[in-house]
Amino acid sequence: MRKIPVCIFLAFSLFSFSQENLKDFLLVTKDSSSFYTFTKKGVYLSSFVEENKIKKEFFPYTKELPKSLLDVGFKQLKTASLNNSIYFLYPGGGILFRYKGKKIERIDKSFAHRNQFTGHFFSYKNSLYLLGGYGYWTTKNYLTKFSFQSGSWDIVTTIGPAPSGGINQGSFIEMENSLFVYDFYSRPSILSIDVHNKNLFELDLENFKWSQRGSLAGAYDSKIESSRMSIRSPYKESLFEKKANEEVFKITHPSSNLVSVFSSENKLSKLNESFIFVGDNLVYASRNANSLESKISFIDIKTFEVLKQELFYLDDGYLFRTYLIFAAIFSFAIIFLVFLFFKTRSKIFYLNKQSLFNQMSSILLLKEEFALLTAFKNSAVLENNFILNLFSDETKSLDAIIKKKNKLINDLNQKCKKSFKIDLIIKKTDKADSRQVIYLLAKNTRIVVED
Amino acid sequence: MILFNSTIISLLLFLILASFVSYFLNKYIYSVFSKNKIIDPINSRSSHRSKATRSGGLSVFLSICLCLAIAGSITNLELQPYGFLSVLFMALTGIADDFFNVRYREKFFLQIFAGIILLQSGYSINSFYGIFGVFDIPEWLSIFVTLFVFIVIVNAINLIDGLDGLASLISLKFLIVMGGIIMVGASEMLLFFPIIIGALLGFLLHNFSSIKKVFLGDTGSLFIGATMAFFVIYVLDSSNQIVTDTYISRPLFCVLLLIYPLTDTLRAIVLRSYKNQSPFVADRIHLHHRLADKGYEHWAASLLIFILSVSLLAFNLLFFQYIGLVACIASTISLMLTYFYLFFK
Numbered sequence: 001m002r003k004i005p006v007c008i009f010l011a012f013s014l015f016s017f018s019q020e021n022l023k024d025f026l027l028v029t030k031d032s033s034s035f036y037t038f039t040k041k042g043v044y045l046s047s048f049v050e051e052n053k054i055k056k057e058f059f060p061y062t063k064e065l066p067k068s069l070l071d072v073g074f075k076q077l078k079t080a081s082l083n084n085s086i087y088f089l090y091p092g093g094g095i096l097f098r099y100k101g102k103k104i105e106r107i108d109k110s111f112a113h114r115n116q117f118t119g120h121f122f123s124y125k126n127s128l129y130l131l132g133g134y135g136y137w138t139t140k141n142y143l144t145k146f147s148f149q150s151g152s153w154d155i156v157t158t159i160g161p162a163p164s165g166g167i168n169q170g171s172f173i174e175m176e177n178s179l180f181v182y183d184f185y186s187r188p189s190i191l192s193i194d195v196h197n198k199n200l201f202e203l204d205l206e207n208f209k210w211s212q213r214g215s216l217a218g219a220y221d222s223k224i225e226s227s228r229m230s231i232r233s234p235y236k237e238s239l240f241e242k243k244a245n246e247e248v249f250k251i252t253h254p255s256s257n258l259v260s261v262f263s264s265e266n267k268l269s270k271l272n273e274s275f276i277f278v279g280d281n282l283v284y285a286s287r288n289a290n291s292l293e294s295k296i297s298f299i300d301i302k303t304f305e306v307l308k309q310e311l312f313y314l315d316d317g318y319l320f321r322t323y324l325i326f327a328a329i330f331s332f333a334i335i336f337l338v339f340l341f342f343k344t345r346s347k348i349f350y351l352n353k354q355s356l357f358n359q360m361s362s363i364l365l366l367k368e369e370f371a372l373l374t375a376f377k378n379s380a381v382l383e384n385n386f387i388l389n390l391f392s393d394e395t396k397s398l399d400a401i402i403k404k405k406n407k408l409i410n411d412l413n414q415k416c417k418k419s420f421k422i423d424l425i426i427k428k429t430d431k432a433d434s435r436q437v438i439y440l441l442a443k444n445t446r447i448v449v450e451d
Numbered sequence: 452m453i454l455f456n457s458t459i460i461s462l463l464l465f466l467i468l469a470s471f472v473s474y475f476l477n478k479y480i481y482s483v484f485s486k487n488k489i490i491d492p493i494n495s496r497s498s499h500r501s502k503a504t505r506s507g508g509l510s511v512f513l514s515i516c517l518c519l520a521i522a523g524s525i526t527n528l529e530l531q532p533y534g535f536l537s538v539l540f541m542a543l544t545g546i547a548d549d550f551f552n553v554r555y556r557e558k559f560f561l562q563i564f565a566g567i568i569l570l571q572s573g574y575s576i577n578s579f580y581g582i583f584g585v586f587d588i589p590e591w592l593s594i595f596v597t598l599f600v601f602i603v604i605v606n607a608i609n610l611i612d613g614l615d616g617l618a619s620l621i622s623l624k625f626l627i628v629m630g631g632i633i634m635v636g637a638s639e640m641l642l643f644f645p646i647i648i649g650a651l652l653g654f655l656l657h658n659f660s661s662i663k664k665v666f667l668g669d670t671g672s673l674f675i676g677a678t679m680a681f682f683v684i685y686v687l688d689s690s691n692q693i694v695t696d697t698y699i700s701r702p703l704f705c706v707l708l709l710i711y712p713l714t715d716t717l718r719a720i721v722l723r724s725y726k727n728q729s730p731f732v733a734d735r736i737h738l739h740h741r742l743a744d745k746g747y748e749h750w751a752a753s754l755l756i757f758i759l760s761v762s763l764l765a766f767n768l769l770f771f772q773y774i775g776l777v778a779c780i781a782s783t784i785s786l787m788l789t790y791f792y793l794f795f796k
Contacts, residue, residue, distance in 0.1 A: 161692060161696055164689055164690045165690050188690060192573070199692055212692050212694075212696075215635060215636075215638070314635075316635045316694045317694065317697060319634065319635055319694075320631050320632070320634075320635055320694045320695070323630070323631035323634055323635075324628075324631060324768075327627045327628060327630070327631060328765075330627060331623075331624070331627060331761060334620075334623065334652075335754060335757070335758060338616070338655075338659070338750060338754055339754065341659065341750075342659070342748070342750045342751070345661075348661035348662065359748065359749055360743075360746065360748065421746075448661075448662060
């Protein structure tokens with residue numbers, strides 16, 4: 001009887017251990033209707049058959065797992081498919097495994113780089129690449145390529161404006177010859193902090209040329225901590241993304257520049273980071289809290305309702321060109337208004353007892369000229385009689401006074417013409433009485449007497 | 452589209468607000484300066500013959516601070532704190548200079564200090580973008596180059612402030628174009644641009660006035676110069692994504708934005724050195740003085756320089772993609788020489 005509790009304890013420990021083992025698995029898409037579930041003991045090949053049922057086959061590994069793979073959980077590996085083989089990348093890059101012929105082998109002659117955690121591992125035209133990532137307290141923006149000949153990783157030289165600060169926790173979408181990179185964080189030096197990059201970048205995989213497509217139109221997390229709550233997976237040529245504790249998910253389509261937001265209707269509450277797309281089926285593993293068993297579930301993504309569609313990114317080039325058109329109109333408006341302002345504004349001449357001046361030049365004045373111009377301060381039109389009174393002298397005849405006045409005005413105009421290029425005082429006949437002569441200041445001219 | 456429309460509305464609103472605030476603040480501060488007889492003295496080098504105050508810079512600076520406070524509280528405006536601190540430091544230096552005449556050597560050290568504050572923002576000129584075949588440069592050189600560029604731009608703007616409206620119009624050209632880059636690359640700073648442009652427009656009305664004339668003074672030229680220097684360094688920092696990279700090389704773009712202040716300062720220094728004079732001596736050797744001496748009114752000379760400078764920028768933006776860097780530089784120099792012989796000779 002005493003042995004019963006011990007037996008129960010041992011059995012429970014064994015059960016727990018086996019459950020722990022079941023926790024470590026990795027879902028990998030094989031094709032549009034089947035997927036692999038990799039475990040440490042073997043691999044399950046699951047295929048969707050009629051009526052959305054899954055047919056499951058188990059294949060134990062024909063060779064012992066590499067030692068370096070035993071140290072790390074399957075969930076920590078990044079995967080890529082190439083030529084009917086599945087490749088597993090060790091966390092941080094460097095060590096590479098291949099699943100082919102029911103066995104997993106290490107194929108690299110490298111080491112654990114630990115330099116590109118969270119980098120994007122992908123295949124393109126018979127080659128394997130790893131982009132960006134985080135390691136040794138800084139983010140990286142380089143692209144490395146696995147050499148099947150040497151078994152090492154080489155840095156690929158890219159051209160164009162790469163995300164200079166590095167790419168950490170980014171979103172990646174592969175589409176034909178392009179890789180879209182966005183919603184990532186950069187920490188270019190040890191002392192700096194994580195900064196969210198708000199731009200969409202495109203890497204042309206044919207010629208490894210970076211280009212900046214535009215700035216992201218929607219709201220993305222500015223803090224890396226909240227961004228880590230998101231789970232993402234490629235879905236056809238788009239990206240599925242869902243945040244924990246949110247009842248919506250979004251699918252981003254770079255080709256149509258749209259983000260579709262769907263209501264998850266609480267059907268995806270058990271969704272965790274271990275999920276993949278097989279065709280239109282979202283396949284994920286959920287754990288039962290009572291039995292602690294993991295169960296593979298799937299749901300057709302097409303059954304969800306679109307709540308709204310948003311613009312994915314703003315085309316920077318288009319925005320800037322539109323802005324420049326407005327800027328050009330604004331600049332022309334400034335030029336036109338300044339021109340109009342000065343062309344219609346009165347020309348100001350400043351007067352003091354010695355001189356008449358403006359910004360450009362000045363002329364010396366006689367006492368009589370000062371008196372005459374002072375009279376123009378209050379009125380732009382002066383009658384001949386009024387001006388004659390300014391020169392009244394009982395000792396001189398009227399004829400002499402008239403001559404003196406005419407000479408003075410003529411001399412003053414000549415001086416003004418020479419210095420200011422203007423006839424300051426203009427002689428005219430009075431419209432009301434054609435026998436009368438009046439004197440006017442030149443058009444748009446004002447005289448200001450200095451204090 | 453909704454995003455774009457709301458942006459345009461807020462840009463227009465703050466442009467109008469800043470213009471009004473600046474206009475009335477300029478008017479008020481002018482009257483305060485006039486009453487207290489703080490008038491710019493008229494001497495042989497003065498371009499003005501009537502009463503004028505050097506209160507424009509202070510008014511523009513206060514208007515911008517007020518509008519930034521409003522924008523900061525009701526919008527998502529975010530300014531780089533060290534960048535703003537550096538600009539603020541230069542504005543305070545200008546105020547001290549306007550009131551007490553700070554000596555040139557002291558002003559120079561204050562400018563270096565402001566440049567060091569600016570470096571704390573994390574922005575620096577860390578690449579030559581292929582000039583002399585050099586791309587990325589070491590950090591010590593980056594610090595040196597950034598400080599040098601900061602001091603050159605601040606002083607260049609200070610030196611061209613010799614005609615009514617000239618410094619303001621050249622600054623407006625810079626700020627209008629830079630606004631587009633910031634709108635795309637760092638939209639959180641975008642509202643700063645309608646505010647500073649509006650403040651300068653409000654000031655321009657007083658600057659162009661014949662009777663109650665207001666000058667930018669050292670406050671304005673140092674403040675605006677430091678602001679422009681900050682944005683030039685922002686553009687030349689290779690870690691910032693700049694939309695114009697598709698259209699034009701970054702260094703050429705920055706030179707074109709500041710083509711008149713840089714050309715005029717370089718020319719003045721060369722001519723003074725040739726005459727065995729100090730490069731910092733005050734005289735009437737500047738290009739804009741030549742226009743004034745040829746009979747152009749101040750507004751006409753300023754407007755002409757503005758138009759010529761815009762035309763050079765537009766030419767390069769339009770043709771860089773087709774003719775390349777070397778041909779663009781050659782064409783720009785040819786155009787500048789043509790302009791010189793047509794208008795300044």
